[in-house]
Amino acid sequence: MSTNEFYSLRVNGRTHQVQDSWIGESLLYVLRERLGLPGTKGACEQGECGSCTVLMDDAAVCSCLVMAATAIHSEIVTVEGITTETTLTDVQQNFVNEGAVQCGFCTPGLIVAVHHLLEKNPNPTELEVKEAISGNICRCTGYGRVFAAVEATIRSRNSEK
Amino acid sequence: MTVIVAKELSTALAALREHADARLIQGGTDLMVEINFNHVKPTTMVSLRDVQSLRTIRQDSPGIMSIGSGVPYSVLEGEPVLSAIPALAQASRTVGSPQIRATGSLGGNLGTCSPAGDTLPVMFALDAMIHLSTLDSQRVVSIHDFMTGVKRNVRQHDEIITAIDFPIVQGWQGYSKVGVRNAMVISVASACLVADHKHADVRLALGSVGPTIIRCREAEAWLKSSQDLTAGQSISLDIAHEFGRRAADESSPIDDHRSTAQYRRHAISVLASRMLRKAYQ
Numbered sequence: 325m326s327t328n329e330f331y332s333l334r335v336n337g338r339t340h341q342v343q344d345s346w347i348g349e350s351l352l353y354v355l356r357e358r359l360g361l362p363g364t365k366g367a368c369e370q371g372e373c374g375s376c377t378v379l380m381d382d383a384a385v386c387s388c389l390v391m392a393a394t395a396i397h398s399e400i401v402t403v404e405g406i407t408t409e410t411t412l413t414d415v416q417q418n419f420v421n422e423g424a425v426q427c428g429f430c431t432p433g434l435i436v437a438v439h440h441l442l443e444k445n446p447n448p449t450e451l452e453v454k455e456a457i458s459g460n461i462c463r464c465t466g467y468g469r470v471f472a473a474v475e476a477t478i479r480s481r482n483s484e485k
Numbered sequence: 486m487t488v489i490v491a492k493e494l495s496t497a498l499a500a501l502r503e504h505a506d507a508r509l510i511q512g513g514t515d516l517m518v519e520i521n522f523n524h525v526k527p528t529t530m531v532s533l534r535d536v537q538s539l540r541t542i543r544q545d546s547p548g549i550m551s552i553g554s555g556v557p558y559s560v561l562e563g564e565p566v567l568s569a570i571p572a573l574a575q576a577s578r579t580v581g582s583p584q585i586r587a588t589g590s591l592g593g594n595l596g597t598c599s600p601a602g603d604t605l606p607v608m609f610a611l612d613a614m615i616h617l618s619t620l621d622s623q624r625v626v627s628i629h630d631f632m633t634g635v636k637r638n639v640r641q642h643d644e645i646i647t648a649i650d651f652p653i654v655q656g657w658q659g660y661s662k663v664g665v666r667n668a669m670v671i672s673v674a675s676a677c678l679v680a681d682h683k684h685a686d687v688r689l690a691l692g693s694v695g696p697t698i699i700r701c702r703e704a705e706a707w708l709k710s711s712q713d714l715t716a717g718q719s720i721s722l723d724i725a726h727e728f729g730r731r732a733a734d735e736s737s738p739i740d741d742h743r744s745t746a747q748y749r750r751h752a753i754s755v756l757a758s759r760m761l762r763k764a765y766q
Contacts, residue, residue, distance in 0.1 A: 346486070347486050347487070347488050348486050348488075348520055348526075348527070348530070350517060350520075350521060369518070369521045369522070370518040370521065370522075371514055371517075371518065371581065371582075371584065371585055372669055374582065374584055377584055380587075380588075383557075383559065383587035383588070384583060384584055384587060385584050385587050385588050386514075386584045386585065388517065388521060389512070389513045389514045389517040389518070389584075389585075389588070390513055390517070390588070391488065391510060391513055391517060391520070391530065391532070393488040393490070393530075393532075394488060394490055394510060394513070394530075394532035394534050394535075395534075396490055397490070397492075397534075397535050398534075437583070437584075455583065455668075456583060458582050458583065458667065458668030458669065459581065459582020459583050459584040459585065459668060459669060460582075461669075
C-alpha cells in the first residue's frame with residue numbers, strides 16, 4: 325500500500341474504508357479523524373497515558389502506537405462498539421454512579437480497559453485491577469472512585485448469577 | 486510512504502531486499518512514537534504484525550527454549566516461560582503497561598537495543614543466542630556480540646530477527662528494576678541475576694548503567710572463588726555486600742534526566758546484593 329491508497333479496517337464489527345489519509349497515520353488518528361469515531365481520546369501519543377485504549381484482536385492496546393495500515397487484518401473495537409445497546413454498559417453506569425468521571429478525558433480508555441479485564445477475569449483481585457489499569461492515567465479522581473466503580477460492577481455481575 | 490503488511494516471513498525478507506530504505510515494524514511501541522512526533526519519516530514500512538511464524542515458543546531440544554521474536558510480552562509473562570525462564574517472565578511484566586505488553590516483543594527490544602530495554606539483561610545473563618535470517622541465509626549470534634552500543638546492533642538491513650534461544654538453567658533467577666513507579670517506567674537501573682546450580686556459578690547483567698548491557702564478569706569470578714555456589718548454600722551479608730560493591734564498580738552509568746550516575750551505582754549494588762541473598766535463601 326502506498327500513500328493515499330485506500331485500505332479498509334474492521335472496526336466495531338463493520339468494514340470501514342480509510343480514504344485520503346497519509347498511510348503512516350496512527351490508528352488513533354484514523355479512528356478519530358478519518359472514520360468519525362471520536363470516542364477514543366488522544367493525549368500523549370506515546371503510549372504513556374492509555375486514553376486511546378482500544379481492543380485489537382481481543383487485546384487492549386494503545387491505538388496511538390498502532391500504525392493503522394498495519395491493522396488491516398485485525399478486528400478493532402472502540403469504546404463506541406463496546407456495546408450494541410443504546411444504553412450505558414454496567415461498567416459505564418457504575419463509573420457514573422461512583423463519581424469515577426471528572427474531567428472525563430481518560431474515561432473511554434478506562435472503560436475499554438475495565439471491560440477487557442472483566443471479560444478475561446470476572447473476579448480480579450485488587451492487585452489485578454490495579455495492574456490492569458496501570459497503563460491508564462487519570463489526573464482527577466486519584467483512582468479511588470475508579471476502583472469503586474470496578475468493584476460495584478463485579479458485585480452486581482456476581483449477584484445476577 | 487509505502488506500507489507492506491507481510492503474512493509470511495519470506496514476503497517481509499523480500500521487501501527488505503527490494504527497498505533499501507525499508508523500516509521494520511512489529512508492535513510499533515517504539516517506532517510509532519517517533520513517527521507520531523515526526524522524529525523519523527520512513528518511506529517504506531514492512532509490518533511483521535501478521536507473520537505468525539514469529540509468534541511461536543518452541544522447546545525442540547531439552548535445555549533450550551526458543552522464543553519467536555514477535556511473541557508479545559503479555560504471553561512471555563505467563564506459562565510456559567514463567568516456569569522455564571522466570572527472569573524473562575519477570576522482566577516482561579515490568580515493560581510499560583498492559584497495553585504496551587500486548588504488542589511489544591523481544592524482537593523490538595533487540596531491534597531498538599536501548600540500554601534500558603528490560604529483557605536485554607536477561608538475555609545477557611543467560612547467554613541467549615539471536616537467530617537472524619535473510620532471504621537466502623541464516624546466522625546465529627550471541628547476544629554479547631549482537632548489541633554493540635546505545636541503540637546499535639549487528640543486524641544488517643536485509644536481516645530479520647526471527648527467534649531467541651534461552652538456555653534453561655537450574656537455580657534461582659530474577660530481574661529487578663529501579664524506577665519512579667511500578668508501571669510505565671523506563672528503568673533507572675536494572676539487573677538480572679541467574680544462579681546456575683549445575684555449573685556452581687552466578688551470573689549478573691546490568692541495564693541502564695552503560696552504553697550496552699554490562700555482564701559483571703569480574704564480580705562473578707570473585708564470587709565463584711570466594712563462595713560455594715551449589716544448591717543449598719547460604720550467602721553471608723558480607724559476601725552479598727562485597728558482590729554488590731564489585732558489580733557497581735563494573736557499571737559505567739551517566740548523569741541524565743532520569744537519574745545520576747552516583748544513584749545508579751548505589752542502586753546496582755543494592756539490587757545485586759539483594760538478589761544474590763534471595764537466590765540462596
